[in-house]
Amino acid sequence: MSSIDSTPSTGGGGKELIGTVAGPGEGPNEFIVVTPDEQAVKTGEFITYSVPVEGTDRDVIARVTNREQARGLPETFMADPNVAPETVASTLGVPTDEIDLYRLEATVIGFYDTGMQTFSNPRQLPSPGTRLWTAPNEMLEAILPNLGVDEEAATDTSGSIDLSRVDVEDREGLAHMGWLLNREANAVDIHVPIDEFAATHLAILASTGSGKSYTAGVLMEEMMMPDSRASLLVFDPHGEYGTLSEMRGDETFSGEGYQPEVEYFDPENLRIRISELNVGDVMSILDNPSDRMQERLDGGWRAMQRRESRTWGVNDLLDEMRQQYGEDDSSVGALEWRLRRSIQRNDLFTTDANVPLDDLVAPGRCTVLQMDTLSRRDQQMIATVLLRRLYQARLAAVRNRGEDNEFDGEIIRHPLFALFEEGHRFAPATGEAPSLGIMRTITSEGRKFGFGLGIISQRPSKIDQDVLSQCGTQVTMQIQNPTDQDAIKNSVEAAGEEVLRELPGLTPGQAVVSGDSMNTPVLIQVRERHTRHGADSIPATSQWQQAHKERRQQPSRAEAADMGGGESTGEEDLL
Numbered sequence: 001m002s003s004i005d006s007t008p009s010t011g012g013g014g015k016e017l018i019g020t021v022a023g024p025g026e027g028p029n030e031f032i033v034v035t036p037d038e039q040a041v042k043t044g045e046f047i048t049y050s051v052p053v054e055g056t057d058r059d060v061i062a063r064v065t066n067r068e069q070a071r072g073l074p075e076t077f078m079a080d081p082n083v084a085p086e087t088v089a090s091t092l093g094v095p096t097d098e099i100d101l102y103r104l105e106a107t108v109i110g111f112y113d114t115g116m117q118t119f120s121n122p123r124q125l126p127s128p129g130t131r132l133w134t135a136p137n138e139m140l141e142a143i144l145p146n147l148g149v150d151e152e153a154a155t156d157t158s159g160s161i162d163l164s165r166v167d168v169e170d171r172e173g174l175a176h177m178g179w180l181l182n183r184e185a186n187a188v189d190i191h192v193p194i195d196e197f198a199a200t201h202l203a204i205l206a207s208t209g210s211g212k213s214y215t216a217g218v219l220m221e222e223m224m225m226p227d228s229r230a231s232l233l234v235f236d237p238h239g240e241y242g243t244l245s246e247m248r249g250d251e252t253f254s255g256e257g258y259q260p261e262v263e264y265f266d267p268e269n270l271r272i273r274i275s276e277l278n279v280g281d282v283m284s285i286l287d288n289p290s291d292r293m294q295e296r297l298d299g300g301w302r303a304m305q306r307r308e309s310r311t312w313g314v315n316d317l318l319d320e321m322r323q324q325y326g327e328d329d330s331s332v333g334a335l336e337w338r339l340r341r342s343i344q345r346n347d348l349f350t351t352d353a354n355v356p357l358d359d360l361v362a363p364g365r366c367t368v369l370q371m372d373t374l375s376r377r378d379q380q381m382i383a384t385v386l387l388r389r390l391y392q393a394r395l396a397a398v399r400n401r402g403e404d405n406e407f408d409g410e411i412i413r414h415p416l417f418a419l420f421e422e423g424h425r426f427a428p429a430t431g432e433a434p435s436l437g438i439m440r441t442i443t444s445e446g447r448k449f450g451f452g453l454g455i456i457s458q459r460p461s462k463i464d465q466d467v468l469s470q471c472g473t474q475v476t477m478q479i480q481n482p483t484d485q486d487a488i489k490n491s492v493e494a495a496g497e498e499v500l501r502e503l504p505g506l507t508p509g510q511a512v513v514s515g516d517s518m519n520t521p522v523l524i525q526v527r528e529r530h531t532r533h534g535a536d537s538i539p540a541t542s543q544w545q546q547a548h549k550e551r552r553q554q555p556s557r558a559e560a561a562d563m564g565g566g567e568s569t570g571e572e573d574l575l
Contacts, residue, residue: 014137014187018047021130025105031062031125033104033132034070041104043067044502044523045182046135046144049126058111059163060122061135061143063520066105106132109520112143112163114151118519119143137188140180142166144522145192147174175222177215177475178527181510190524192473194228196517198417199447200472202454205488210478211508213240213421214533215526216456220244220366223417224262226255229364233390233418237379237425239372243534247366252530261365265355267347267373273354274343275310276385284434285377286338292331293338296321313351314344348378357393360386363414376425383426383435390416391442394449415450418442423455424462436464443470461487472516478506 019035035041045064050057080088110119126132142149142163149166156162168174173194180188202219206212223230224247234241245262247253253260279301283294300321304312317339321332343349360367369386371379393412401407420426427439442451443466455471457463461483468487479485480503489500502512502523514521 014134014140014183015048016134017131018134019102019104019132021049021126021128021132022103023128024125025107027107029108029121029125030065031106031108033064033106035102035104035132036100041067041102041134042182046109046140047106047132048135048139049130049132051122051124051126051130053111053122058122059135059139060111060126061109061119061520062106063109064104064106068103069100070103071101112149112519114149114154114161117148117150118146136164137183138164138166140188141168141191144180144188144519145174145190146196146517146519147171147191147193172227175219175228176527177218177222177513178511178524181523181525185525190513190522192513192517194223194230197454197473197515198223198230198415198452199450200516201443201446201452201470202419202473202475203423203460203468203471204454204456204475204477205460205479205484206458206477206511207479207481207484208458209508210458210506211511211526212456212458212475212477214509214529215475215477215511216419216421216454217241217244217529217531217533218526219454220419221247221253221530224253224260224364224366226253226258229258229260230366231361231363231414231416232366233361233386233416234366234368235371235379235383235418235420235426236368237371237376237422239370240421240534241368242370243532244366244368246531250530258364261362263359263365263367264370265360265367266370269355270348270369270371270374270382271350271353271355272348272381272385273310274313274349274351275305276354276389277349277381278305280437281381281384281434282339282343284432285342285381286335287342289335289338290331293335296325296329296331297335299324311352314339346378348374348381355386357389357410357412361390361412361414361416380426380433380435383420384438387418387435387438387442390418391438391446391449391451394446394451398449415452417452417454419454419456421456423457423467424459427455427464427467429462429464431464436467440464440466443467460484463487465490473513473518474515475511475513476503477511478508479503 018041019033022032022034025031033047041047041064043064043066047062047064048059049062051060052058108121108125110121112118113120147168149163151161153166154161154163156165168189168191171191174191175194177190177192179186179190204212204216220232220234222228223232242264245264247260248262249259279298282297282301283289289297300317303320303324304317318332318336321335322329325332369382371382374382389410390412393410394416396402396407396409396411397413401409402411426433426435428436439453442453446452455463455467460468460479461481465487476488479488485500485503509526510523511526512521512523
């Protein structure tokens with residue numbers, strides 16, 4: 001690697017002089033850089049230059065979007081793979097020093113405006129010959145995520161604005177997700193503001209085995225740290241988050257008298273009171289009811305909901321419908337069979353028991369609903385009823401209904417965040433899940449009421465596009481399916497062409513973070529979890545070997561029965 005003559009850098013770690021501007025690029029915000037450094041500048045690297053804006057020099061950030069060799073050893077030197085090109089060149093007396101030259105394309109992101117607390121585009125490209133540097137590590141930590149760094153935080157003792165002086169780790173409510181992939185490990189740590197994705201929702205999208213549940217675990221750990229103490233509810237259809245219990249008693253998560261609570265609810269204590277259902281929920285689980293049956297059910301259900309009692313069941317409902325439509329009404333008779341099979345004989349539904357919301361959610365508590373033994377429809381029904389109750393309870397709190405003496409509903413006075421593993425199961429693009437409606441409501445209106453949702457899925461194309469498009473922060477990992485890439489392109493506004501190009505080449509644990517929590521999309525390596533990962537792949541070959549060994553040690557079913565000795569096989573005695 002050769003180097004160009006450079007003056008000492010004036011910024012923090014990571015700032016190196018890498019090249020000069022050759023001229024404008026194809027787009028209005030693009031320019032060309034020439035550099036002899038083959039190692040310091042990779043695609044996706046953040047570089048910086050200085051331009052005067054309104055009389056003040058500004059450090060503008062740009063992203064390297066393409067890299068190609070402009071000059072190198074002649075191809076004739078490469079012909080024999082058994083001889084190093086440098087050896088051939090040396091034999092011929094051709095100098096190889098400083099022969100490599102690279103041409104970079106870069107796109108202007110802008111300078112960080114401490115007034116607007118985000119990037120501002122200077123609307124001018126650097127002049128040819130302008131020196132370019134890799135952006136300092138400390139500055140990137142401060143301005144890549146949406147941390148709201150203001151002028152006071154960035155002003156040094158001399159009165160100058162120095163973004164490299166901002167100590168991100170002194171701030172509370174941040175999730176340390178990992179580090180910038182283009183730099184050395186932990187050189188540029190990425191801390192995402194939890195308030196941003198908890199308010200405007202989160203999507204974690206990746207192919208299976210790419211680390212999406214691992215990444216979700218990292219975020220949950222960060223949310224349960226002492227400086228956040230989240231109220232977190234996890235819908236876990238596969239039982240992948242059992243290891244979160246390791247947070248209990250772990251010093252990493254404790255502080256100032258705080259220890260996170262981790263609670264688990266399994267199907268034995270997950271119950272839905274029948275009166276909590278609405279008629280739409282019931283319609284969704286009945287087998288193909290006719291229009292006449294739907295009319296009967298609607299009339300009967302509305303009458304039951306007007307009653308003061310909330311502990312009625314299927315028999316009470318049938319009695320009500322018979323009172324309204326007659327004892328011999330054939331549609332009520334047909335409904336009886338459907339209602340008894342779908343609700344009365346399903347252990348999930350009860351006439352009186354209900355999960356108290358205070359048992360589910362509280363500040364500093366992570367509650368995991370383990371639903372791996374339930375059918376998909378029952379999982380959806382639990383999500384439907386719980387989300388509706390929680391949303392109404394948050395609505396009541398924000399609108400101060402607790403001050404009304406006549407209000408007898410539930411109230412949750414703190415913000416919530418609900419995370420859905422297999423999100424496409426609860427908000428499918430087909431629109432057939434009863435939980436879809438309330439998830440659309442929360443993703444479109446929940447921000448005002450302090451109710452955030454997180455969606456985890458390996459199939460973005462199978463998620464309802466209204467729900468996905470409302471997820472303001474996106475963590476996107478390896479995705480190769482073109483249909484899923486298109487779904488991200490159509491629903492995730494922050495996912496530009498640069499992001500989409502990265503997706504197929506990512507390896508497990510690498511992710512693009514974009515959206516409301518970031519000032520610009522960045523490529524990161526996700527940090528290691530403090531708790532164990534609960535969804536590792538099963539080592540099939542070793543388990544096959546062990547199972548085969550155990551099988552050989554068991555008596556064979558074909559082994560001859562002990563017939564008591566003698567030459568007779570027993571068969572002759574039976575003839």
